[in-house]
Amino acid sequence: MFKPLPGALAGAALLLAFSHNAWAQGKPMKLVSQSVSVDTRAGRVVVQFTVNNRTEANVFVPKAVASDKELSAQVFEIRSGGGDPVAYTGPVVKRKALGADDFTEIRARMRHRNKIDITDSYDFKKGTHHYELTYVGSYLSDPHQLGKLSTLALAPVQFTYTGR
Numbered sequence: 001m002f003k004p005l006p007g008a009l010a011g012a013a014l015l016l017a018f019s020h021n022a023w024a025q026g027k028p029m030k031l032v033s034q035s036v037s038v039d040t041r042a043g044r045v046v047v048q049f050t051v052n053n054r055t056e057a058n059v060f061v062p063k064a065v066a067s068d069k070e071l072s073a074q075v076f077e078i079r080s081g082g083g084d085p086v087a088y089t090g091p092v093v094k095r096k097a098l099g100a101d102d103f104t105e106i107r108a109r110m111r112h113r114n115k116i117d118i119t120d121s122y123d124f125k126k127g128t129h130h131y132e133l134t135y136v137g138s139y140l141s142d143p144h145q146l147g148k149l150s151t152l153a154l155a156p157v158q159f160t161y162t163g164r
Helices: 007-022
Strands: 032-039 046-053 059-062 077-080 103-106 110-117 127-134 136-139 150-153 157-163
Touching: 032 136, 032 150, 032 157, 046 059, 059 136, 103 110
Parallel strands: none
Antiparallel strands: 032 046, 046 110, 059 103, 077 127, 127 157, 136 150
16 A cells, blocks of 8 residues: 655655756756757847856856857858758957957856847848758856866757848
8 A cells, every 4th residue: 555755755755866867877967058049030130049057156158159249250050941051251250269268157056148140140041041050059167177168969940031
């Protein structure tokens, strides 16, 4: 016969089950997540980048997506609905290797958003077309340890844009 567990024991069992799921396949639960979405409603292609830091420590995300309002290099890969690459036509700023100053600090337990207008940075065709944007997210726990960059696989984003 089934007997309900006392409250504390039930809570411990739930915590154990959660811990098991969080460490499934030897990997910790994603405490830092990133996402991108695309808005074309205003006749522009605007990427919204979001980072959610659920850790107890600050993390550092590239300024190119976290703070900049325009691109200075190709950050996103864009393909047409047929799978052909869409050329990056925006500025390319010659610069040295990434350093600590190239990252934006995202405080512990905070969510951060940034919008980047990429309309003039890619060769979008005239007329209405379907596209797919891909971005590989990344962050650092310490901006002075550039060799310890963590990457995040983000789902590709489908969007439709009418170019002029």
